[in-house]
Amino acid sequence: MSATHSKTAFGRIFPPREDWLAKAPPEPILEPDLPIIDTHHHFWHRTGGAQGESWEVPSLRYLLHEYLADCATGHNVIGSVFLQCHSMYRASGPAPMRPVGETEFVAGIAAMSDSGGYGTTRVAAGIVGFADLTAGDWVTPVLEAHIRAGGGRFRGVRHSAGYDADPVIGNSAPDMQPGLYLRPDFRAGLARLSALGLSLDAWGFHPQIPEITGLARAFPGTNIIVGHCGGPLGYGRYAGKRDEVFADWKRSVTDLARCPNVTMKLGGMMMRLAAYDYMGIDAPPSSAQLAAHWRPYVETCIELFGAGRCMAESNFPVEKMGIGFATLFNALKRLASGCSADEKAAIFAGTARRVYRLEC
Secondary structure: OOHHHHHHHOOOOOOOOHHHHOOOOOOOOOOOOOEEEEEEEOOEEEOOOOOOOOOOOOOEEEOHHHHHHHHOOOOEEEEEEEEOOOOOOOOOOOHHHOOHHHHHHHHHHHHHHHOOEOEOOEEEEEEEEOOOHHHHHHHHHHHHHHHHHOOOOEEEEEOOOOOOOOOOOOOOOOOOOOOHHHOHHHHHHHHHHHHOOOEEEEOOOHHHHHHHHHHHHHOOOOOEEEOHHHOOOOOHHHOOOHHHHHHHHHHHHHHHOOOOOEEEEEOOOOOOOOOOOOOOOOOOOOHHHHHHHHHHHHHHHHHHHOHHHEEEOOOEOHHHHOOOHHHHHHHHHHHOOOOOHHHHHHHHHHHHHHHOOOOO
């Protein structure tokens, strides 16, 4: 992969290329009856740059009908968890309260799903929104507003801390600085989050895993969920350093796994790991090919955390830039093929029920 390609593709989101995705040969669905709770997906309808994000997004629509169309490709998706994506913020009112608009928006979609008129999948049974935890004690009214807006579905906050000095990487926000999870004001806000019984979805890059570990040790009673296998990077200054990145990642994630209050999401590496050049190949990879790329990371996570602290995610529609929904979950099932039936049940649904307090 060239540096030029990395600058124009990775760290940014592009509209799914449906004609290109269709070039993938159809695969039989593996273990089609296995219940799945998709623990990480987004909804948005955008006509320009995403609110507060460092990447630019062309016109994109991914709402209930689009998600259900993906779910209908063969796997037994019984429920899902929505993750914040800076979509549908309130256009007016106090700035700290504007992210509550996203929870209102998703709660409406969840209510549509709960009506039974759109099938049996409980879409957005859990909602993870955004609140600026660096507000410290002042974040409590925002969190309480999210809880009210969520209609019983609001489960916590994702406050991303992705930072790298390499400008090619693309940080979590244009003004992101290193060490967010170390800051006293952030930790004061996390204390308020925990006091309300809410969880933190932590998202950073693999060099920042020790900061998440420090956070988990400082707040042992807080439910912390780490996205995308801890964010291993494979482009920019990390390109061509696969073995070095894996060794650094494994050292850090081994220490992180010693924190019993941390759960790891399996998946979400299509963009940041940059295992293959999805903008340059003729057709998407097969599930076997994708599983081969992700195997060192996913199998290590299952080994270190155990099935009871691992859960599968689609990260759709982000992953749709490089893989279809059916193929993605086939790949995740291949990666769990060495697990027992009980372990698979945990990874694909049971852990999500416990961690996100779901009833689906």
